Amino acid sequence: MSKLSKIAQDGIWKQNPALVKLLGLGPLLAVSNSFVTALCLGIVIIIVLTTSNILISFIRFFLKEDSGIPTKIAVLATLVTLADIFLQAWYFELHHRIGLFLALMVTSFSLLGRAELFNSRNPILSSAVDGFMMGIGFLWVLLIIGSVREGLGSGTLFSDMQILLGPVGEDLEITFSDNGFLLLILPPGAFISLGILIALKNLLSNNRS
Amino acid sequence: MKQKLIIFVFLTIACGVSVTSLYTFQREKIEKNREDFSLKTIKQLVDQEDFDLVPVNATKYIIYDQNVYSGTVFQSISLSGYNGEIVLWIATDSEGYIRGVRVVKHRETAGIGDLIDIEVSEWINQFIGMSLQNDWTYENSDIDHVAGATVTTRAVAQAIFHGLTLESQ
Numbered sequence: 001m002s003k004l005s006k007i008a009q010d011g012i013w014k015q016n017p018a019l020v021k022l023l024g025l026g027p028l029l030a031v032s033n034s035f036v037t038a039l040c041l042g043i044v045i046i047i048v049l050t051t052s053n054i055l056i057s058f059i060r061f062f063l064k065e066d067s068g069i070p071t072k073i074a075v076l077a078t079l080v081t082l083a084d085i086f087l088q089a090w091y092f093e094l095h096h097r098i099g100l101f102l103a104l105m106v107t108s109f110s111l112l113g114r115a116e117l118f119n120s121r122n123p124i125l126s127s128a129v130d131g132f133m134m135g136i137g138f139l140w141v142l143l144i145i146g147s148v149r150e151g152l153g154s155g156t157l158f159s160d161m162q163i164l165l166g167p168v169g170e171d172l173e174i175t176f177s178d179n180g181f182l183l184l185i186l187p188p189g190a191f192i193s194l195g196i197l198i199a200l201k202n203l204l205s206n207n208r209s
Numbered sequence: 210m211k212q213k214l215i216i217f218v219f220l221t222i223a224c225g226v227s228v229t230s231l232y233t234f235q236r237e238k239i240e241k242n243r244e245d246f247s248l249k250t251i252k253q254l255v256d257q258e259d260f261d262l263v264p265v266n267a268t269k270y271i272i273y274d275q276n277v278y279s280g281t282v283f284q285s286i287s288l289s290g291y292n293g294e295i296v297l298w299i300a301t302d303s304e305g306y307i308r309g310v311r312v313v314k315h316r317e318t319a320g321i322g323d324l325i326d327i328e329v330s331e332w333i334n335q336f337i338g339m340s341l342q343n344d345w346t347y348e349n350s351d352i353d354h355v356a357g358a359t360v361t362t363r364a365v366a367q368a369i370f371h372g373l374t375l376e377s378q
Contacts, residue, residue, distance in 0.1 A: 062216050071220060078224040082231055089235040092242035182320040 004129050011133025018141040018194075019201045027101035028142060029190035033153065036160050038146025039139075041098050044087075046135030048079045048105070053131030055079075057124045073106075080106045093163040145193045151176065153184035247298075247313070251282050254300035254309035272300070279303045285372030290364040292316040295325070297365065299372050306340045310369060322361035332362070336369060341377060345370040 017023045031041045055075050063071065084102050087095040095102075151157050155177040161169030183189050251262065255272055260279070262270040268284035280302040287295040296314040301307055310333050312325045324330040335353055343351045345366060354362045 059216070059220065063213060070217065074220055074224050078228055081228050085228070085231050085235055085239070088242065089238045092239075092246060096246075185319050 004126060007126055007130050008133045011130060011135075011137045012140070013137075014205075016137040016141065016201070017134050018138055019198050022198075024105065024138070025194075027104050028138070028145075029187065029194065031098055031101050032142055032145040032149055032190055032193075033185050034150045034160065035143070035146045035158055036164055037094075037097050038142040040091075040094055040164055041101065042135070042139030042142045044083050044098075044102060045105070045138045046132060048076070048083055049131035049135045050128055051131075052076050052079050053127040054124060057127040077106050091163065097163075141194075141197065144197060145190065148193050149184045149189055153180045153182065153189060155180040250311050250313055251298055251300070254282060254298060254311055255280075257308075280308065281376060283372060283376060285368045285375075287364040287368035289360070289367065290315065290317055291322050291360050292318070295361075295364055295368060297368055297372070299369055301340075301373070301376065304340075305373070305377060306338055307336050307369070307373075309334070310336045310365075312365070317358075317361045322358045324355060324358060325361060325365050333365070341370075341373050 011017075015021065018025070018028055027041060032038045052072075052075050056072055059071050059075070080102060084095070084099060087099065087102070147157060150159070155175060157174045157176070158169075158172040161172045163169075165172075184193065248262070251270065255262075257272075257274065259274070261273045262282065263273060264270050265281075270282045271278065272280045272282060280300060282298060282300045285297045285299055287297070293316045294314070295312060295317070298311050298313055299307060300309050311327060312333065315323070315325065317323050317325065324332045327333055332353075332355065339351065345352070347354075347363065350366070352362075352366050354366070
């Protein structure tokens with residue numbers, strides 16, 4: 001039990017893939033200019049990471065020798081392609097906005113590197129928890145950067161939620177002001193917000209230890 | 210070694226089959242989504258209750274209002290924007306006056322050049338009602354170009370002008 005909670009802590013805080021390992025920054029920075037796209041990418045990452053970790057550690061039952069890399073690439077590429085097709089069929093507008101970065105996730109070292117390090121020595125349950133927690137770690141960073149950039153950059157929050165939730169989402173938009181701080185919407189804003197977040201995280205971790 | 214090979218072959222087949230089968234089952238839906246997405250924009254342009262669109266090719270539709278010809282909807286692409294191509298759909302009525310213009314694809318600077326997008330500003334609506342008789346040159350033109358976004362707005366105006374010219378021939 002304590003092992004699982006250690007995995008959870010690692011994924012969410014200590015070894016956070018976005019803030020500590022600085023992996024998968026391409027999709028992270030590009031998609032975080034609004035809340036809804038950040039949320040969607042986060043959800044997809046959680047699903048793909050968890051499923052791939054389960055599948056890979058299952059396959060490792062049969063493959064004792066160290067021949068994991070082709071397996072991992074095949075599994076990850078398949079899962080991301082399936083997610084891509086799924087989005088195209090059910091959430092077309094969403095695919096319009098995050099589709100490009102979804103495909104980038106296959107090559108994104110984050111998934112591959114993580115799967116490689118972990119699954120070689122762990123049973124299915126802890127692999128699944130690891131994938132899920134790493135995904136959560138990605139999600140909260142995405143959500144914070146997404147809310148800050150949308151809130152300060154365009155003066156709204158939760159805009160365009162209908163592309164994820166359907167008609168229910170149309171009334172969710174909150175508008176603070178008509179003018180935003182433009183820099184945050186542009187790419188430099190992504191780097192600045194991420195930098196501040198990393199600095200805060202380091203400050204908190206140093207204080208604690 | 211032999212066992213490893215069998216597992217790899219099996220894995221490859223499983224991956225291939227799962228991707229292909231999901232795509233095959235969903236292909237019709239995906240293609241319909243694509244079509245709906247561009248048709249949705251085109252229908253907004255025509256600004257009329259009841260009409261039929263008859264495709265000529267992928268970039269041009271003829272509008273029929275109860276079987277009477279009432280203009281065309283066509284695509285125009287500009288390569289002189291600030292960042293890659295700008296794709297526009299233009300709708301005209303039977304006399305060549307513009308019913309509406311929409312930018313469906315662009316990568317102009319967010320916050321500066323993206324005013325050509327209807328979700329950002331109404332700028333694009335100034336073209337409604339214009340035709341080839343208007344003055345489309347840069348100076349003293351009938352178009353309200355925007356300072357700071359000169360390259361983008363000029364590119365859009367030129368794309369519309371070229372589109373209209375090609376259509377009128």
